[in-house]
Amino acid sequence: MLIYASKRFGIAVLVAITVSLLSFSLIYLSGDPAMALAGESATQEDIENIRRVYGYDQPLVVQYTNWLTKALVGDFGYSNYMRVNVADIIFARLPTTMTLGGCALLFALVLSIPLGVLAAMRPNTMIDRFALSLAVVGQALPSFWFALILVFWLGITWQVLPITGTASWLNFVMPSVALGYYITPAVMRLTRAGMLEVLTSDYIRTARAKGLRPPVVLFKHALRNAIIPVVALAAVQFGFMLGGSIVIETIFAINGLGYLAWESIQRGDLPMMQAIVLILACFYIVLTFLADMLNAFLDPRIRVG
Amino acid sequence: MSNILEVENLVVDIPVSAGMLHPVQGISFSVGRGETLCIVGESGCGKSLTALSVMDLLPSSASRNADRLILDGEDILGVDERRMSDLRGDRMGMIFQEPMTSLNPAYTIGNQLEEALLRHRNVPRQEARDRAIYLLEKVGITAAASRLRQYPHQLSGGLRQRVMIAMTLMCGPDLIIADEPTTALDVTIQAQILLLLAELQKEFHMGLMLITHDLGIVARVADRVAVMYAGQIVESGTAEKVFGNPSHPYTQGLLDCIPIPGKTKRGAHLGSISGIVPSLVGDLSGCRFHDRCDYATPECTAADVDLKAGESTDHAYRCLLSPAQCAENAKRKVPA
Amino acid sequence: MAPQDSAIIASAAAKVPTAGEVLGPSPGVILRRRIFSHAGITIGATVLILIFAVAIFAPLLAPHDPLDQDLTQKLFPPIWHDSAKATWEHPLGTDLFGRDYLSRLIYGARISLLIGFAAMLISGVIGTALGVAAGYFGGRVDMVVNFIITTRLSMPVVLVALAVVSLVGNSLWIVISVLGLLIWDRFAVVMRSSTQQVRNLDYVAAAQALGCSTTRIVMTEIMPNIVNNLIVVATLEMAHAILLEAALSFLGLGVQPPEPSWGLMVSEGKGLMFFDPWLIGIPGTALFVLVLAINLMGDGVRDVTAPEHHN
Numbered sequence: 001m002l003i004y005a006s007k008r009f010g011i012a013v014l015v016a017i018t019v020s021l022l023s024f025s026l027i028y029l030s031g032d033p034a035m036a037l038a039g040e041s042a043t044q045e046d047i048e049n050i051r052r053v054y055g056y057d058q059p060l061v062v063q064y065t066n067w068l069t070k071a072l073v074g075d076f077g078y079s080n081y082m083r084v085n086v087a088d089i090i091f092a093r094l095p096t097t098m099t100l101g102g103c104a105l106l107f108a109l110v111l112s113i114p115l116g117v118l119a120a121m122r123p124n125t126m127i128d129r130f131a132l133s134l135a136v137v138g139q140a141l142p143s144f145w146f147a148l149i150l151v152f153w154l155g156i157t158w159q160v161l162p163i164t165g166t167a168s169w170l171n172f173v174m175p176s177v178a179l180g181y182y183i184t185p186a187v188m189r190l191t192r193a194g195m196l197e198v199l200t201s202d203y204i205r206t207a208r209a210k211g212l213r214p215p216v217v218l219f220k221h222a223l224r225n226a227i228i229p230v231v232a233l234a235a236v237q238f239g240f241m242l243g244g245s246i247v248i249e250t251i252f253a254i255n256g257l258g259y260l261a262w263e264s265i266q267r268g269d270l271p272m273m274q275a276i277v278l279i280l281a282c283f284y285i286v287l288t289f290l291a292d293m294l295n296a297f298l299d300p301r302i303r304v305g
Numbered sequence: 306m307s308n309i310l311e312v313e314n315l316v317v318d319i320p321v322s323a324g325m326l327h328p329v330q331g332i333s334f335s336v337g338r339g340e341t342l343c344i345v346g347e348s349g350c351g352k353s354l355t356a357l358s359v360m361d362l363l364p365s366s367a368s369r370n371a372d373r374l375i376l377d378g379e380d381i382l383g384v385d386e387r388r389m390s391d392l393r394g395d396r397m398g399m400i401f402q403e404p405m406t407s408l409n410p411a412y413t414i415g416n417q418l419e420e421a422l423l424r425h426r427n428v429p430r431q432e433a434r435d436r437a438i439y440l441l442e443k444v445g446i447t448a449a450a451s452r453l454r455q456y457p458h459q460l461s462g463g464l465r466q467r468v469m470i471a472m473t474l475m476c477g478p479d480l481i482i483a484d485e486p487t488t489a490l491d492v493t494i495q496a497q498i499l500l501l502l503a504e505l506q507k508e509f510h511m512g513l514m515l516i517t518h519d520l521g522i523v524a525r526v527a528d529r530v531a532v533m534y535a536g537q538i539v540e541s542g543t544a545e546k547v548f549g550n551p552s553h554p555y556t557q558g559l560l561d562c563i564p565i566p567g568k569t570k571r572g573a574h575l576g577s578i579s580g581i582v583p584s585l586v587g588d589l590s591g592c593r594f595h596d597r598c599d600y601a602t603p604e605c606t607a608a609d610v611d612l613k614a615g616e617s618t619d620h621a622y623r624c625l626l627s628p629a630q631c632a633e634n635a636k637r638k639v640p641a
Numbered sequence: 642m643a644p645q646d647s648a649i650i651a652s653a654a655a656k657v658p659t660a661g662e663v664l665g666p667s668p669g670v671i672l673r674r675r676i677f678s679h680a681g682i683t684i685g686a687t688v689l690i691l692i693f694a695v696a697i698f699a700p701l702l703a704p705h706d707p708l709d710q711d712l713t714q715k716l717f718p719p720i721w722h723d724s725a726k727a728t729w730e731h732p733l734g735t736d737l738f739g740r741d742y743l744s745r746l747i748y749g750a751r752i753s754l755l756i757g758f759a760a761m762l763i764s765g766v767i768g769t770a771l772g773v774a775a776g777y778f779g780g781r782v783d784m785v786v787n788f789i790i791t792t793r794l795s796m797p798v799v800l801v802a803l804a805v806v807s808l809v810g811n812s813l814w815i816v817i818s819v820l821g822l823l824i825w826d827r828f829a830v831v832m833r834s835s836t837q838q839v840r841n842l843d844y845v846a847a848a849q850a851l852g853c854s855t856t857r858i859v860m861t862e863i864m865p866n867i868v869n870n871l872i873v874v875a876t877l878e879m880a881h882a883i884l885l886e887a888a889l890s891f892l893g894l895g896v897q898p899p900e901p902s903w904g905l906m907v908s909e910g911k912g913l914m915f916f917d918p919w920l921i922g923i924p925g926t927a928l929f930v931l932v933l934a935i936n937l938m939g940d941g942v943r944d945v946t947a948p949e950h951h952n
Contacts, residue, residue: 011791018792029808136681136940140933142884144891145907145925148914156915202406208362209401210421210472211394214386224411236794243797247888261800262892265807273804281795288795300456301410 001303004296012289019281020071023274024064032056033270067274076275081267086275089260094279096166097249097256101241103172104180109234112184116191117223120199131192135185143244147178147251164253175252179245183237190233194226201225228298235291239284309479309512310336310359310397313373317354319366324586328354330536336480336512341503343523343544344516345559346533349582352516353402355533356482359514360399361389377479395425397480398473400502402488404466408457414441414468415453421475433475440471444501463494470502480512487522495519499526520563524548532556535593536585538612542620552615552622552631554598592624600626600634675945682945685937692931696750704732705741707748707901715739719919733923736909738899742920745901746927752902753883753931756817760882763821765875768828773867775829776836777859786829793826799888806894816895820882827881831874835867869946876939880932887928903928 027033034051035042042050051057055066070077076086119131154174155163162171198204199222207221242257249258257276264272296302317329329351336342344352357363359374361381374382376396381389393399401407409417418437419430426433434453441449444467457465466486473481483502487495503526506513517523523530524544531541532555540553551557561576580597583589591606592598598605604625612621616628624631676682695702718724719734719742727734733742775786802819809815839845840863848858887904889895896902898909903924910920 011788014788015792015795018788019795022792022796026804026808029805136933136936139936140880140929142887142891142904142907142925142928142932144888144904145921145928148907148911148921148925152914152918152921202401202403203409205362206401206407206469206472207409208390209360209393209399210424211390211392212420212424213390216424221409221411225409239795239797243800246799246803247892250892258800262803265803265894268807277797277800277804280797280800284795284797288791299411300413301458 001296004302005293008289008292012285016282016285019285020068020278021064023277023281024067026274026277027270071275071278076278077271079264079269079272081264081269082272086271090257090272090275090279093255093257093260096254097242097245097258100172100175100179100245100249100254100256101238103176104241105183105234105238106180107176108180108184108187108237111180112188113191113227113230116188117195117218117226119188119192120195120226121218123196128192131188135188138181138185141181143178143182144247144251146181147174147248150174150178151251166254171252171254175248175254178251179241179248182244183234183241186237187230187233190230191226194229195222198222198226224298228295231294231298232288232291235287235294236284239280239287242280242283307338308335308375309338309377310514311373311375312359313371315355315358315369315371315374317351317358317363318368318370319364321586327585327589328536329358330585330589332531332533332536332538334531334538334541336514337528338479338512339507339510340528341506341513341515341526342529342531343527344514344531344533345518345520345523347518347582350533351536351585352518352533353484356399356484356514356516359482360393360397361386362393362399391425394421394473394478395476396478397482398476398478400466400469400473400481400483400486402485404462404469404486404489407469408465410457412456413453414455414457414460418453418468418472418475421472425476436475437471440474441468443474443505444468444471445497446471462490463498466490466494466498467501470498470505474505474509477509478511480514481506482514482516484516485518486515487517487519495522502526520559532559535583537593537623539594539624540620540622541612542615542617546615546617546620550616550620550632551635552620552626552628553594553624554600554626554631554634555594556622557631557635558597600630672945676941679941679945681937682941685934685941688930688934689938692750692934693754695747696754699747699751703741703744703747704730705744707740707744708899709740711735711739713739716913716917718917719923722919734917734919736906736920737913740899740901742906742923745906746903746924749901749903749906749924749927750931752813752896752900753886753928756813756820756886756896757879757883757935759817760820760824760886761875761879763818764823764825764878764882765828765871767822768825768874769832769871771825772829772832773836773859773863776833777840777855777863779837779840783833786833790826790829790833793823796823798823798885802885802889803892803894806889811894811897813896813900816886816889820885824878824881824885827878828871828874831870832867835870836863839863839866869942873939873943873946876935876942880935880939883928883932883935 032047034047034054034056055063058066067077074087076090078084079086079089082089115131115134119128122128151163151174154161161174162168163174165171204217204222207217212221245256245258246261247258248254249256250262253259257280261273261276263269264276312335313333314331315329315333316331317327319326319328328349332351332355334342334344344355346352354363354367358369358371361369363369371382374380376392379392381392408414415434415437418440419433422428422433422436423430437453438449441452446452446464446467452460452468457468460468470486481502486502487498490498499522502513502515505511515522515526527544529542530544530547531538532547532553533539534555540547540551540556547556548560551560555578558576558578562578564575578597583593583596590609592601592610595601595605602625610623610625612623614621616632622631626634714731714735715737716739717726717728717731717735720727720729720732722734731741731743733746736742736745771786771789775783802823805819806815809819845858845862848862853862886895886902887907890902890904891908893908896905898905906924907921907928910917910924914921
């Protein structure tokens with residue numbers, strides 16, 4: 001277990017370093033960062049000044065190391081547009097996005113896992129067909145459009161839910177649904193496929209031959225094994241949702257990381273963009289590492305040699 | 306000897322795309338307390354489905370019917386799933402073919418053993434654990450106490466099958482059904498496991514219903530034998546009678562396939578039964594074996610053939626030939 | 642739920658093949674029969690062919706120039722609206738700038754399909770090359786590819802795409818390239834595991850023993866056996882790319898106005914959706930139907946080529 005964990009950890013660190021390199025290089029995508037920063041009317045002298053002040057004249061390796069060492073202690077530089085430290089505003093916005101992502105994930109799991117289990121227990125029945133249709137429809141629904149539809153019906157026409165902001169938990173209902181529905185098809189299908197496979201396995205027959213009650217067979221023996229790949233998928237999808245929150249937060253005007261990212265992109269606020277990309281990527285890396293560990297905990301074949 | 310299990314006219318039907326499959330067509334047998342009944346036949350003849358019918362673990366698409374299905378005096382034909390699950394694992398246990406996949410990979414051996422007892426008896430966990438250790442030792446597993454903490458994937462196939470046997474014994478059942486318990490194991494392990502089963506069966510005075518296609522095993526452990534072919538019992542009786550006086554052409558053919566040291570000539574061809582098992586889909590009539598039988602006559606296809614008594618009371622076979630003719634055929638088949 | 646149903650029925654039924662089962666129809670016939678009797682494929686393919694035809698013949702089908710503005714005719718509702726302004730001149734109405742909505746929708750199909758297809762091709766080439774290499778060579782190559790896949794997966798797609806497009810500037814081809822470079826992960830993952838499975842089969846070993854070159858083995862022994870999975874992923878990724886393009890355009894960083902992209906149309910209409918909901922309803926539905934059709938195709942191909950998972 002320790003060997004497995006340390007190996008996974010090593011890979012996670014390597015991935016994080018690579019990602020940091022990639023997000024650092026964002027700055028050179030637009031050409032000369034100093035020129036971009038100086039603006040249209042700047043003189044050659046201004047540009048040179050900026051280049052020196054921001055260290056753009058130093059070798060790339062030095063620039064990267066400087067940026068990374070600062071980033072490691074939580075210093076992502078200064079946003080020229082918002083006139084604040086990047087780190088301060090990011091960590092102020094992060095909880096909102098985490099709450100949104102968590103609610104969305106909860107919604108997705110609560111909907112998809114029971115549905116997947118039911119569909120697997122009664123294959124080719126109404127409930128199975130319903131679940132599969134829901135998955136097919138869900139996969140094809142553009143999230144921004146779905147969000148607008150929710151706003152139109154629930155927010156405007158029936159006025160049961162608030163449209164924008166983060167004032168109360170009610171504000172999170174629509175965004176969570178809009179963000180979470182997109183991952184339900186994948187989770188539902190995986191749960192269903194896993195349950196179908198497990199339910200036809202020999203050890204389920206053994207469990208029934210022991211006279212165990214159906215709920216025990218279903219939950220203790222079947223679901224426990226079928227859920228293992230779902231855990232990994234849920235972690236991966238949670239990472240995707242944080243990335244996808246940019247669309248949803250923009251629509252619902254939720255002051256989270258996604259909205260911040262959109263604002264920064266609109267303004268060309270590079271330090272902010274770099275920091276958000278890096279933080280979201282690292283969050284994903286941590287999540288998958290935790291999912292690996294949880295998998296190992298659930299599956300003794302990984303845990304015990 | 307009182308019967309622990311009585312089965313009369315058991316029928317299993319399964320709808321398949323080509324029509325109705327009749328894998329088991331009205332078979333009857335009984336298992337006495339402390340008796341070993343071996344059900345013999347080639348793959349696909351309905352042995353496994355017969356076993357699963359008794360346990361009521363058939364696939365959901367299959368329908369089961371019988372005139373009588375009695376476990377220790379209790380009619381289990383019409384009982385609901387709730388009562389049935391009370392009996393399963395408590396009064397009767399089953400050992401399956403595939404030890405590698407028959408244990409849940411997510412739980413320890415101990416957990417799965419204890420669970421079998423805790424489900425049926427209101428006993429403290431410690432007692433269940435003690436019972437598990439006792440039985441693991443009984444089935445020949447060393448360091449039983451430490452095995453309890455191991456997971457199935459850490460054990461070999463032979464060990465897993467021993468664990469499965471211990472698991473069925475947790476509640477001290479009256480009947481054990483073993484469905485080809487050694488097919489998936491190495492040859493050397495096969496004999497050990499079977500002898501172990503036979504020993505335990507005597508020690509705990511249980512009924513044992515052993516399903517196999519290995520006649521060598523049957524000869525060693527069986528009290529009574531039922532030979533199945535294409536969903537029917539074609540010959541049954543005490544092991545002595547069936548092996549000493551095989552009457553049905555199919556039984557004779559099967560026995561002819563086994564080399565006997567000293568009897569079979571070196572280099573001589575072993576017997577074989579030509580042809581394939583008939584399809585069991587749709588309406589069936591006549592003797593199921595007629596197209597592979599050396600002695601078939603037009604009469605054989607005219608109507609279903611019933612089981613009839615052989616030369617002695619403890620012996621029955623399903624063929625139009627008289628006992629004397631059968632004995633004559635048997636002599637011709639096995640060259641002295 | 643009864644366990645092992647199919648296994649037992651199969652073992653009971655398989656042992657007794659009838660003449661008809663032995664001399665049944667050829668695999669090709671069976672596959673064709675399965676394809677045409679699969680509702681998902683039939684519906685998906687029909688819709689997809691229709692949309693393709695609309696995209697190809699857009700200049701013939703569109704009643705107006707999709708970019709033609711006429712502020713005197715703005716915000717006409719579609720024909721089914723009970724309104725005096727609804728006119729057959731503009732069956733789906735007009736947008737805020739008086740552009741014919743039907744024409745924009747028709748030309749929008751071109752953009753969605755072009756971006757979806759091109760991005761899928763780029764990502765398909767990258768992902769398949771990486772995945773097959775990893776699956777075939779294993780060892781270090783596999784480790785490196787796995788690392789690249791993990792790294793790619795950790796980058797948030799929408800955010801990186803938006804950032805890159807905003808920095809590099811946006812044109813149709815930049816959007817296509819960015820998407821193509823970002824969404825190859827599923828190709829790589831699926832191709833890697835499919836190749837691994839095929840690679841260990843005996844006929845690949847036989848080809849190696851015969852001294853066939855690696856290229857030959859990959860092209861003639863491995864690719865034909867994983868092409869089914871490739872098609873499935875290709876359809877799913879095409880749908881994915883179309884949705885991503887729509888999202889980017891919706892956020893203002895994909896296809897640029899005045900070009901007619903469905904995502905952009907939703908974005909332009911969202912300010913007026915409370916008064917004229919069809920402004921977002923029509924392009925959104927189009928997007929949904931297109932992606933649904935592609936997904937139905939993909940699921941269908943998976944169903945018919947892997948019958949053991951569906952009976």
